[in-house]
Amino acid sequence: MKEISVSSAKKAKELLKQMSMEEKLYQLSGCMIFDIGETYDQCRNPLYGNYRSAGHFMHWKRKEPAAPSEVAARINQDIRASIEAQPHGIPPLIHEEALHGAQWGMATMFPQPIGMASSFDDELVQEIGEIIGKECAAVGVRQVLSPVVNIARDCRWGRLMETFGEDVLLSSNMGTAMCKGIRKNGVIATLKHYADNYSYGGRDSNSSDSSERVMREVYLPPFEKCIKEGDALSVMAAYNSWNGIPCSCSRELLTDILREEWKFPGFVVSDYKGVEGVCGSHHLTEEEYQAAALCVKAGLDVNLPAASGFSLLKKAVEEKILSQEDVDKAVYHVLAVKFEIGLFEQPFGDEKEAEKIVRCEAHKKTALEAARESIILLKNENVLPFDRNRTCRVGVFGASAAEVPLGKNYSGPYKRRWEAQDAKTPLQFLKEYLGEDTEVVYSPDFSEELAKGCSAMLYFTTIIEGEGLDRCNICLPSDAMVQQVDGGGLIVDKAEASVFGNQEEDIRKMFHTNRNSAVILLNGSPVDMTGWIDSASAVLEAWYPGEQGAQAICEILFGDYSPSGKLPVSVPKNVGQLPLFYAHKPSGRGYHYNENDGNPLYPFGYGLSYTTFGFGSFSRCIKEGEILISFVLENTGHYDGTEVVQVYVSGSNCDVVMPVKELKAYRRVTLKAGEKERVCITLPAASFQYYNQGMKYGLHNGDFTVMTGNSSENMFNEFSVKIREGKIFLKDSE
The missing domain is CATH 3.40.50.1700 (Glycoside hydrolase family 3 C-terminal domain)
Structure with a gap:
């Protein structure tokens, strides 16, 4: 994980000392204007620190959609007006949705994330993220509200398409790859929705009753990996509550875990009107300004998107339920990131570049x-x-x-x-x-x-x-x-x-x-x-x-x-x-129903090809605390094709009950008809780590079966591993 540089941190602290309370509160507030018409410039208050992209609203009243250069020109005009109006010339962050393509206009559109996940291709997803970042930066958008790294295990949830599916490793890797690509262009990736964003019956944003163990084993790991390995600099707090507290004002989530445990260096934003929802939906406070204070104290930094966020914070300060220390901490997070991504040096989009690269042939080729x-x-x-x-x-x-x-x-x-x-x-x-x-x-x-x-x-x-x-x-x-x-x-x-x-x-x-x-x-x-x-x-x-x-x-x-x-x-x-997912814990009785055997129609990791593949000549060894798996993969059919090799691990005799199996590694291998290749896959020690009864994460004792195949239900090889006193052994080599 890249920490905020010493230089950015120093600049943020120095600037913070010079700012008035009003300036600070504007940096913690957002603004969004729907009508980009004749009165737009008069309606837009240039003092806010965060804005929804004007490009998002430029197209609906026009016969033809706005060109990328027009979007860039409009956003640049907004940025210039804000810098000129700010007492210290602080450039605003312009944000936009970018789930499977930048939503400021007619940018390159990729498969929905559930389709990206079907590729099992981390490198491709990183390339998609890089393109999204380029097409945002070119028009002046420097923060995207993406990716969604919620684990989706109930297809009744209407937003499953926004996710990378049901698996912890796949979702973590895909989200991390997307964040890396976005960040390459000086654009901030925003992880959402933190955390466990749907509940019983697939209902969106309903209260989560997940235990700490389930949260730590399933719903939190993708966020952690995206922060530590993907360098994500923003997190969006979810609408729902967990453990009796709305996520937007959960100190456990926003401070204890996110900052103190994971050392998150960025800033936290609300889901749209999520702060107000602490009062209006969750009924935790009598007034909205009280909710705003609760959120900032818990670790939320920016209230998106409504301009009312400023007045709520101002009243909270006036009522002395929000201190200068609380405000300064949040503002520092925002300023440090703005310095870190180079926003002060280059706040504007490039109109010519936008016209040149948005939906260029190279980007459309990647979409194909x-x-x-x-x-x-x-x-x-x-x-x-x-x-x-x-x-x-x-x-x-x-x-x-x-x-x-x-x-x-x-x-x-x-x-x-x-x-x-x-x-x-x-x-x-x-x-x-x-x-x-x-x-x-x-x-x-x-x-x-x-x-x-x-x-x-x-x-x-x-x-x-x-x-x-x-x-x-x-x-x-x-x-x-x-x-x-x-x-x-x-x-x-x-x-x-x-x-x-x-x-x-x-x-x-x-x-x-x-x-x-x-x-x-x-x-x-x-x-x-x-x-x-x-x-x-x-x-x-x-x-x-x-x-x-x-x-x-x-x-x-x-x-x-x-x-x-x-x-x-x-x-x-x-x-x-439903809910149905492959990595469930063992049952004390069985998985069947009166009407069916309880198995899926098609299992996780399944997919046919026009060709066939053969697996053989398996070997394994331990090297420097990792397990190296090697085998020969052969295209035995008549078509060129790609197989996705999948490695699963199942645990027994552990300190706690383990899932029946979990994906721990995968690899896409492309072979011409008749071609064969020796494939090597590394299983790091982390593949066998788990939370013990005391909720300590580590390499605890246990016996494990390692299985290699091409779906969660189709294995071609397996072998046994044991963990004793923090060391890994192959059972057949004792």
Whole structure:
């Protein structure tokens, strides 16, 4: 972890001494203005230290969206006005959402994070983070409210798509990679939502009853790793409460763990109106200014986004429930980070650079690569890939085939869908891809008339989900229209989806009519497939693959690219199994139900390929306290392809009950048909560390089984390890 440099710390302390109380309070407050019209400059108070990007609101009243250079010019004008108005010329931090692409306008859009996680490709995710950072810095945005590193273990939660899935290691690695990429460009990554942001039934922002052990073993590690290895400089406190205290004013979370234990050097922001929620939602205080004081004293630094934050803090100071020491501590955190990222030296965006790099060919190429790696082949009864030479008429069904596959959650700016002239829907790209010699027919619902004479058929699903859209029915929706408006339109504004007809019935009819067909799931979280999966001959889990997703889907359907994605979540058979995840603790009785065996329909880490792989010649040894695993991986099929090798560990005879298995390492290996390669994977000592009965984390005694395979349920090799008195031994070498 990079600490704040001595130089930045010194400058922050010196500046802090010169500031008035009013200046300090402005640095702890935010401002957001929706209407970027004629009165904008008069309405915008330039004294605040934090602003939601004006770019987010520049597009909704225009016929054509604002160009990157226009966004940069507007933000630069705002920054200049603030510096000139500030008594000490402190530049403001401009922030923006950037879940899978910068949301200040029409920036490059990547797969939703759940799709990124399916790649099991840390390097690719870091590259995505770097691009997001570049496209933000170019317009003057220097803080992004991303990544989401909450562990998602219940697919009823409408925001599962924003996460990297159910696994602690995968989510930690993906979040860390994203933070590293973002930070390269002098942009601050903001970890959210700290911590344990959903609860029973997948309900968003509900009270957490997780024990300290569960928090330490599951929900906190991704935040810790992103801070210590990803150099994240901001954390967003969650709306929910934990251990009886709202996260926004939890000293245990914000000070004891975050700062004293992890040595976090950055600043903490509220989720939008989260400070006010301590009073209005959690009823912990009678007045909002009292809530503001509680939050700052607990370790929260900046109240986003409303301008009312300043007046709340001012009253708290006047009422003497917030001291100068409390304020100075918070302001120091903000100033130190501003100095650390070079904001004082270079506060502005670059209008020419913005026009040059935003959605440049290199960035779109990375978006295509990410889309390819995110798609998972779930089922294939010798149908895929389709043979282009034998495909003369293709039937395309499902309303989502006619939309750019971004997902409607955090995609594009305020009150305007993301758009680009060169971005294609699956239907558009398929027509171009197959050319004039192949007829492509389309209907939003399955049509027996259009299906006649089709040599292949496709069905693209539609799901109703997102922030504020938690589900109690995880089947494919039918005959539904949903509109969701976020409170105050602060973040997602309005998400709407329409489904006319019965998707499950349409899918069954399609496969009954022609077995040479495939379902393409466009979704952000798993769905109940039991009503139609037995009749299906091929299923692709495409998630929301981003602006280049249409091309990636077509390439995989027709064999130009072999699917390599793996599930970052367990797919349940039905909603009654939820929450469902592979790394559970052992049961005292069993896991089955009267109606099913309790197992997932598809397990974590699962994903098919067009080729086959063989594992062999395994060896292992201990070197410098780490276990080195070596084996030969061979592509035994007829397609070039990529396998994701996964190493799991299971513990017994430990001081506490251990999960039945946990992912501890993974590696993507790409091989041409017939090629073989010796693969080496290192398991560090940390792979065997755990919290004992006294909640001390370390290398405690225990017996462990190390398993290597290509999913959480498919292993090719295992061996035993024992830990005694802090030392690692291979059992077969005693």
